[in-house]
Amino acid sequence: MSDSPNERRQVWITGIGLLTSLGEGSAATFDRLCDPAVAPRVDETRFAPYPVHPLVTVDYARQIPKKSDLRQMEGWQAIGVFAAGLALADAGIAGNSEILDRTDLVVAAGNGDRDCALDRKILETIGAEAASGAYLNQALSTGLRPTLYLGELSNLLAGNISIIHKATGSSRTLKGEEIAGVSALENAVRRISHCQGDVFLVGGALNAERDDLLLGYELAGNVWQQAYRPVWERDETCGGFVPGSAGAFLVLEAREHAEARGKSPYARLSGVVSDRSRRGTGEVISVLETLAETLGVAPGGRPLPVLSGASGGAPATGEERAFLEGSMEAGFVSAVRAYGSRLGHTVEAHAPLGVALAAMALHRGTLFPPCDTSALEKPFDGPFDRVLVTGVGHWRGEGLALIEKAT
Amino acid sequence: MEPRHLDRKGRPIVVVTGLGLVTSLGRGCDTTWAGLVAGRSGIRTITRFPTENLRTTIAGTVDSIECEPYSAYELSSRISEAAAEEAIRQSGIAPVGRFPGPLFIATPPSEFEWPLLRRLYDESPEPQLEGYKRMLAAARTGHYSGFQRQLEFASIADRMQDRFGTVGEPVSICTACASGATTVQMGLEAIRRGETQAALCVGADATVHPEGLIRFALLSALSTENAYPEKASKPFSKNRDGFVIAEGGGALVLESLAAAEARGAKVLAVVKGCGEKADEFHRTRSRPDGAAIIGAIRKTLADACVAPEDIDYINAHGTSTPENDKMEYFALDAVLGEHLRRTPISSNKSMVGHTLIAAGSVEAVISVLTIERGVLPPTINYDVPDPELPLDVVPNKAREQRVKTVLSNSFGFGGQNVCVVFSSEP
Structure with a gap:
């Protein structure tokens, strides 16, 4: 990889990995989007009054073979690791250790799932007396799973992708809700076009089926709390979003790099x-x-x-x-x-x-x-x-x- | 751009023109520096919240910035603002509020803290509901929208951009304990690409709260030497027993050498290069062969166009955990070989503790100060050397010594390893 400052290179999309409420894989998701008979999948009861788009049923073992690995991940990480694996396979670089060793990760992430059952138990018991601090310390020290924090930390989606799929060139996690995903794409495009990297795995994941996620966004009234309606049909003054579980990853590659290995692109990210x-x-x-x-x-x-x-x-x-x-x-x-x-x-x-x-x-x-x-x-x-x-x-x-x- | 403004690879040379620092030793570069060269510890018994039933009761909290009521968001924001303002003022690049480049900022998790959860639960208009359903009913009242900023990951960056007027979408970063170094790397790359002539690179962390402490305790990562807080962080010692969680922040103004010269700015140091390599071994442990850390150091030296023998001081990651310090030595030995025996290496964390997300920023600032001021900060609490880590750790007392080229290491949970080389000369 050269690092000459004035070179400009095209960025090709050579791999796509999707896991959504409509399907496993980019083809399944896109086919169902194209089929007018397929309605959005919405669960309006589990988190009522908030509708959510639940993830399609998935056998994680197909991308995360070891149960011990899966056990250490929270939902958002498993979704993301799965989608990332699909993208790498689609690009034809899964298992190619030479390329994976220099594949750069740029992941957009928030936080992982809290232990909502533990939170509830503590809140029910803690009371207002002076000793509540001591109780909280005790309850968290004995109640939190020791590895839970590794399921919550923003950069541990990328960490798990490196562990499971061996993509290890570099690893950066960007935060900031929607714009983190934009920044991740932007960063990869800039680095590829300026020869600061040849092949990138870029994406993010959301587990929408979480009370703590809904609570965080509902503090400022961001979540839609009526029966499902499409985006443009939500009232402009008190709208809100309907969270959807999904993992979306792309393999972005310098055109020269893709051509050299005989890989044709889906499209160009201009x-x-x-x-x-x-x-x-x-x-x-x-x-x-x-x-x-x-x-x-x-x-x-x-x-x-x-x-x-x-x-x-x-x-x-x-x-x-x-x-x-x-x-x-x-x-x-x-x-x-x-x-x-x-x-x-x-x-x-x-x-x-x-x-x-x-x-x-x-x-x-x-x-x-x-x-x-x-x-x-x-x-x-x-x-x-x-x-x-x-x-x-x-x-x-x-x-x-x-x-x-x-x- | 003139040839002397380009490095050996033909890229714009990037320099540091402003520094800002907040640590448990105090606010401002000079305050922390005075503490460091005196070998003073900023680690204390925690007073912010009750510590009954905790295995670890010490931390390096930032007490020099008022923040009542405490929240990680509020104190991290104030630390970021203090550090950035100091750096921008020193650089003289523009009036505070009109920074002519992008912001890259490393921030702690935006998450629920217990005082807010308890309020939502206790004040809910529907107390017959349970757990999160009860708190969601409180959230729906709209009375808590002011707390949104604690939960949005964009919020510290957003506040910083309002305050300092940085250009474009600010980028918030998490590469765990390497995050601060990543901000320097992102700034360096952006200037090399010619997108900007300047970048504001900041890292801050103020997460000393019960859950913040307990989650690291549960990973067996923290020192439990509670009786003698100032002695607890002892990197590279045989009796090291974990890191000490701490708060702090660092800020660097990066500029192209051409732009800095053109406005007659004082150059504090050159950012020679950065490198990173991800580990695929384990969520909290490095590969036993050290390949990822070794890879990060090698890629950094290659990017910086310096040979291992050119490194004349190392600002260690040096967390004081048994695992980190062993692997850091192992990797440095593999890359520097015999030269490591002649190269002083010290860990600022022995005094300021481990500032987590901010550590790479704090230590980048101290690395530049080390070059600028010609004194090596010591590794304190080095009373029982670990014979398996034969290093010149600048034990216990600062050393007057001019250094030209400094390697700063940052290694994170999740396997993200980032190093930076700073130098006094292009």
Whole structure:
């Protein structure tokens, strides 16, 4: 690997690993998105009043053969390790120790699952008396599983991927909810194009089926708490996201590196850009406009379908909708699909998930049908050779990614 | 860019022009430095919360910054702000609030702490519900939205960006105990790519709370030498029995040499190079053959274009756990060989404790101070040398010695290993 500062290289997507509420694997997930007869899978009872998109039933042993490894992981880690394994296999580098030894990981992550049963037991017992501190110490010291922290720590998804799949070139974990996924993609693209790495495994995972996760996001009213509705159909003033369990990983590779090993790509990741506004009124719109300009997407170009990562949260989703409507009127956005309507909002995994679906769409030459009956999502069957993915955080962070047919 | 602004590989040379530091020894580079060269310990008996029933009751808390009521989010934010402000002021790069580059920041977990859980539980409008359902009912009232920042991973970075006006989306990082070093690496890479002329690299951690302490105790990682707090952290000693959890933060202003020269800034040190290698052996232990740590050191030297013999001081990860110090010695011996016998190596953690997420930042700052001030901070509490680790640890007393090229090591749980080389010359 050279490290010359002025080189620019294309970034190819050569492997995709998805594990979602609709299926195991990118093909199964995409097939079901394309099938108008398949409804989103939603569980409205387990966490009522909060609907969630539960993970499809999966036999983890196919990617995590040792039970002892699986026992040491919390749900989000197992989901992510599974999806990462699918991506490596898809790229044809699983088991290739020479390449794995220099595969760089950039993972977007939050925290792992707390022991909610222990929390409940402590809260029921602790009381308000002066000795409560001593009780808490005792209860945590004897009640916490010694390895639980390793299931919670943000960087231990990446750590487990290295342990299970032997990808060990380097390992960085980025945090910050949705924008962590955007930043992870952006960092890998920049490093590949500037010869600071040849092959990257990038992605994230969310276990949506967690009381503690819901509580964290509900503090500021971020979670949708009525019967399921698609993203654009949630009230703009008191919207919210419906969390979806998912793991989404991509193998990103320098074009030269992929060609040298005879690997053809799904698509090319042409650019990832991001910014952070203070979320004053209208700021999401103006930031998205500027970012689109930076990416070089503007009126008058080729057809441009958009896979929107909108969460459904207010007011960000309403502003993103205004940006997309304006772009459609200006004639440079051809179709919109909020993939979160079908797969749920997957927070840190959401941007990698969107890019994965965009690459699948380009590879197959077809976009999946509208996710709802809103005026924004319309049927589209025209030809296209590029897709824009939006990543607007429910609270902070704005990002765009452009995926193009590799030529 | 002129040739003298490029390194041997043709990349822009990156330099440090500002430093900021907060540790258990105090606030500001000068305060911590004075403590370090005096061989003073910042480790104390914990007073922040009751410690009955705990195996470990000592820590290196940051008490020099007021934070009442304590939360990890609030104190970590204040430490980040204090360190960054000091670094930006020293650099003189721009008025505080208009930093002309991106922010890379290592932050602790954004998670529930017990005072908040208890409030949500006790104040719930639906006390007939149980556990999390009861707390969710409290959350739905909207009365607790002010606590959102404790749970959002973007929030410390967001607050820092508001305060210092950094450019673009701030990047929050976790590579466990290597996180601080990763921020330096991200800044170095961004400047080398030509994306920016400057970067603000910060790491902070203030997680001395009951659960923060207990989870490391349960991993048998902490020293239990509670009776003599200042003697508990004893890296490279035969009787070392674990690390001492601590709080702190460090900040570095990185700039391209060209930009620093153009504005007449004082160059404190050159960031010669960084390297990283992930381990695939175990969640808390290194491969027995040390391959990943060795790989990280070798990749760092290669990136920095320096030979092992060029290293004339090592700022150790040196946590004082039996495992880390043994593996660190083993890896250094493999890479530096005979040269290691002649190379002083000390662990700041003997005095400031292990600042976890912030350790790489704190030690990067101290590495630069070591170059700048010509004194090697000691490894204190080195009373019983470990004969299996024959090292010049600068035992117990600081040593006046000019050094040119310093290797700073950071190794994290989860197998993330990052090293940085700083030098007085390009």
